[in-house]
Amino acid sequence: MSQSCDVIVIGAGAAGLMCAASAGYRGRSVLVLDNAKKAGRKILISGGGRCNFTNNDLSTSAFICSNPHFVKSALSRYTAWNFIDLVERHGVAYHEREHGQLFCDDSAKDIVDMLHTECDWAGVKIQLRTEILSIEKADDGRYHLQTSQGALNCESLVVATGGLSMPKLGATPYGYKVAEQFGLKVNATKAGLVPFTLQQHDKDKYADLSGVSLPVRISTESGVSFKEALLFTHRGLSGPSVLQVSSYWNPGEAVSINLLPDTEITETLAAMTESSPNQALKTALARVLPKRLVEIFYADELLPECTLKQLQHKDLNDISTLLHNWQVKPNGTEGYRTAEVTLGGVDTNELSSKTMEAKKAPGLYFIGEVMDVSGWLGGYNFQWAWSSGWSCGQFV
Ligand code: FAD
Known part of the structure; x- marks a missing residue:
């Protein structure tokens, strides 16, 4: 029946x-x-x-x-x-x-x-x-x-x-x-609204940053971008900005991360140079970014070992590109398990x-x-x- x-x-x-x-x-x-x-x-x-x-x-x-x-x-x-x-x-x-x-x-x-x-x-x-x-x-x-x-x-x-x-x-x-x-x-x-995973060597590199969060703007190759927090995890990258762009990201693509979305680093460094010309660039950057991240950039030889007053025009351009347009290539997402x-x-x-x-x-x-x-x-x-x-x- x-x-x-x-x-x-x-x-x-x-x-x-x-x-x-x-x-x-x-x-x-x-x-x-x-x-x-x-x-x-x-x-x-x-x-x-x-x-x-x-x-x-x-x-x-x-x-x-x-x-x-x-x-x-x-x-x-x-x-x-x-x-x-x-x-x-x-x-x-x-x-x-x-x-x-x-x-x-x-x-x-x-x-x-x-x-x-x-x-x-x-x-x-x-x-x-x-x-x-x-x-x-x-x-x-x-x-x-x-x-x-x-x-x-x-x-x-x-x-x-x-x-x-x-x-x-x-x-x-x-x-x-x-x-x-x-x-x-x-x-x-x-899977959408999902954390990114990184290649093993990147995972190892950023492991100490796990739990660190900072405000960023992340953009996909197709130009979709979100300004929200980024969170480093022991598997890769998460936080609202990553979850948002993950829905627009395609495997194999890089994302561009503006680590200082509210300031222009060249202006910040110019002001710092005026007040403390002999300060090491590394010390100055650690005042505006997580210290460990700055150390990783140095370990990868992406930043010059110099004082603020020694910075050349080209150095400033390179620093600006790195910090405002940091390229990261996820190797995937955490998938449906956490999406x-x-x-x-x-x-x-x-x-x-x-x-x-x-x-x-x-x-x-x-x-x-x-x-x-x-x-x-x-x-x-x-x-x-x-x-x-x-x-x-x-x-x-
Ligand atoms: P669901 O809520 O998934 O309901 C589907 C139902 O179908 C379930 O009860 C399931 O048991 C049943 N079902 C599945 N298969 C069968 C079957 N074969 N036979 C019988 N029943 C079946 N969205 C927000 O807007 N805000 C949030 O804060 C938010 N937080 C989230 C946090 C997490 C961890 C997750 C995973 C999702 C979150 N979402 C959030 C997304 C939101 O939960 C979903 O978009 C929403 O629940 C979809 O509603 P739905 O009714 O379509 O599906």
């Missing part, structure tokens, strides 16, 4: 729970299925446990998608302000950090609890520890699912299974398989930007990270989950 409902949502993550509540409030009978033991596991660990749930400065340019116009409709139907209003109505305390990022004051659990409450109020049923064994579309247009907990059928099937990042949290390629089963194109995926998002996914040209319904498979919908939409660091990925989930919930 197959259990019937109007809507089945596969995936009890950010997008799935939002969509379920949105549809439930419209009077639809909604069942959310997830193979995990807990709903919203990624939300719980997000933003260092405080969930950067949206961004005050939501711009469509902060989204990466093969069709850049695709995100506009959902983001304008359900905006950051709609989500902030929801958070406030549930009494979740939050604060703003730099770049308009909004975080919970206490815990990301507040957001998961809020979504559970919304689902309860909307009459949504959530069934965890459920494996989907097969999906078929019957002649009557309904979707029939065989699951580890029995047979189910629905009029609208929403796939909200997320991307591939953090497999230890239960990420699976299941959503892509469903898309392919119904003839939809899935664009190649890769915050998956780039690529279900091709948005296959979907309606208003409803998220598959053009080739009426009644089948894709929302959240499983789609070929990713955002910058800063709450954009959750906002996409809320916006795509809520918009879809209005039509299923």
Whole structure:
């Protein structure tokens, strides 16, 4: 005997729970299925446990998608302000950090609890520890699912299974398989918002800098750049600036790092030369950069052993190029193991930007990270989950 409902949502993550509540409030009978033991596991660990749930400065340019116009409709139907209003109505305390990022004051659990409450109020049923064994579309247009907990059928099937990042949290390629089963194109995926790894000899060279952070501007060869902190790690480079550019970086490319994005080193050295002409260049540079990094540049013979007053015009040019345009060639990224998002996914040209319904498979919908939409660091990925989930919930 197959259990019937109007809507089945596969995936009890950010997008799935939002969509379920949105549809439930419209009077639809909604069942959310997830193979995990807990709903919203990624939300719980997000933003260092405080969930950067949206961004005050939501711009469509902060989204990466093969069709850049695709995100506009959902983001304008359900905006950051709609989500902030929801958070406030549930009494979740939050604060703003730099770049308009909004975080919970206490815990990301507040957001998961809020979504559970919304689902309860909307009459949504959530069934965890459920494996989907097969999906078929019957002649009557309904979707029939065989699951580890029995047979189910629905009029609208929403796939909200997320991307591939953090497999230890239960990420699976299941959503892509469903898309392919119904003839939809899935664009190649890769890890995004992810630390860079370095060649072994570079790793050894910068090992002592592990834990050191400094403000920089990093640019990719294609000219995309971000000004944020860089963090040296024992595997390579991380920090917000690296995570941001990683989504635009291609294997084999170098990145250019401006180690002093707020000053011009030649001007700084000119001022220092006036006040302390006999100071060693090395000592002077260690006042504006991490000392260990300066020592590494000296060990690599990239800087001259001289005093400030001995600096020649050519020396100043070389120093400026090195410090404002330091070239680093990552040998890869840490991959899905630590990535915050998956780039690529279900091709948005296959979907309606208003409803998220598959053009080739009426009644089948894709929302959240499983789609070929990713955002910058800063709450954009959750906002996409809320916006795509809520918009879809209005039509299923
Ligand atoms: P998910 O939240 O991943 O949910 C997918 C759900 O589908 C999961 O519950 C999973 O168990 C279920 N599922 C998967 N496969 C199956 C299957 N075969 N059968 C049944 N169920 C299945 N974004 C931000 O905007 N701000 C942040 O602060 C932030 N921090 C992050 C920190 C980390 C460490 C990570 C990894 C990501 C972070 N992100 C952040 C990104 C954000 O978590 C995701 O973009 C967002 O969770 C995507 O929502 P989703 O609902 O599409 O997918």
